[in-house]
Amino acid sequence: MAVTDEAIQKIKAMIVSGELAPGDRLPPEKELAEHLGLSRNSMREAVKALEVIRVLDVRRGDGTYVTSLEPHLLLEAISFVVDMHDDDSLLELFAVRRMLESQATGLAAGLATTEQAQQLLEDVASVDPETVSIDDLVAHDTHFHGQVVELAGNGYLASLIDGLSSQTIRARVWRGLTEQGAVARTLSEHQAIAEAIAGRDSTLAASLATAHVAGVERWLRQAAQA
Structure with a gap:
């Protein structure tokens, strides 16, 4: 599995397990990367990919949040x-x-x-x-x-x-x-x-x-x- 794919799967697991809920703000990039045992670069690429499919919402100057995960967003x-x-x-x-x-x-x-x-x-x-x-x-x-x-x-x-x-x-x-x-x-x-x-x-x-x-x-x- 590619490193970025591994990062995506790990963030997904946090959401599925309830560790991250809809609307929650993700920990800072450095902290989250260390928590998941991944590089900051792979974490950054994973966040970009999850933003594209509307799982994450990156708010410049504020942080990265889990979206509402409503069907119309995920199936867009x-x-x-x-x-x-x-x-x-x-x-x-x-x-x-x-x-x-x-x-x-x-x-x-x-x-x-x-x-x-x-x-x-x-x-x-x-x-x-x-x-x-x-x-x-x-x-x-x-x-x-x-x-x-x-x-x-x-x-x-x-x-x-x-x-x-x-x-x-x-x-x-x-x-x-x-x-x-x-x-x-x-x-x-x-x-x-x-x-x-x-x-x-x-x-x-x-x-x-x-x-x-x-x-x-x-x-x-x-x-x-x-």
């Missing part, structure tokens, strides 16, 4: 990784999103309160398919899916899906601009998903979410082959 790097993929890989990303989001939607149907389900229905009803712009449709679509995933009650799952779906906006826009009936179809599918959640039908909600995401996936595949 996924968006960067997704950005590095080409259009062919977008199909694979959609496949992952389809699998995850269908499960999240099924969970949402079992956990959503009556008020939360009603809010979903009202949000869909507030969009007029005759006058909505493509930009507004994409904004609604992003908001709707974000709401549903949050209802699943799993922060890590929500962050994973957000990291994937936020990068698929371009494909949604393409669909909205080129596919006839996309606006009405999107809103109709959202309506059906919201109704399944309101009816607490987890199986139906998951199936509808699968079909909904697969529709964009299928369109994208056809567009790529054209």
